Amino acid sequence: MTANVMVIVERQFDFPRPEVFRAWTEPAEMAAWRGSPGWHVEQESVTSELQLGGRHHHVKVRDNDPSTRVTTDAVFTEWFEPDVFVARQRITGDPGIDPDQPLELRVEFTRMGREGTLVRIIQGPYDAEVAGYHSRGWELELERLQDFMTRTSA
Template sequence: MTANVMVVVERQFDFPRPRVFRAWVEPHELKQWRGSPGWHVEEDTLEGDHKLGGRHTHVKVRDNDPTTRVVTNGVYSEFFEPDVFVSREQITGDPGIDPTKPLELRVEFTKMGRDGTLVRIIQGPYDPDVAGWHGEGWEKELTRLANFLAGTGEYATGGDGR
């Protein structure tokens, strides 16, 4: 089958763009929410050079089977904090993704109202038979991000994240 489907997922957060952007790029924050329920990111695998041309990596591990690992290695082709980043990624260990064919991940952070942020994820191309499953995965991860952001009390009223 031909990989020709782009997954698009959006979610609005009641936090300023710099705060939400930071949750995506700071290793100690990314570790707290990335991965669908039942998965976690291994802290010692988080690496990142957050700039144009910078490389980043992380490994997601299944909680009940640590031998099941999904490795993401990417290079930023765009990096404009706090507006957008684009990464060309090789993902290994995910049975729905061909590890020899890079995916593009674009994450946009749009100001909404006074302190809100609309996050728009565009990723692909996927084979049509697995695209829906990956869209659902992003929805679950964005729910985890929302819970993480809500749990950081210092940012609940804007704090230093503006």
């Protein structure tokens, strides 16, 4: 099967772009919310050089089975804070992703009104059979981001 599907997910947040961008990129903040329900990011696994050409690494762990781990290694190929970042990713441990087929993750942060931010995620290519699963995963993670932003900015 040929991986040729790009996943696109959007969500608007009532928080300024710099705050939302920081939640995505600062290791401690990212580790606090990333992962679909039933998963978490191992905080000590997160390393990130926040610049063009910088490397990023994190490990997601299944809550009820810590032996199930998904590792992301990436390089930032675009970096325009607080507007957009793009990373070329190698993901291992996810049965729906070929670790030898790099993915591209593009996350855009668009100002909406005075203090709002539209986050747009574009990631792929995926095989058609797993694209919907990963799209739903991003939707669930963005719900967790909303909860994190609400808790930390109050």
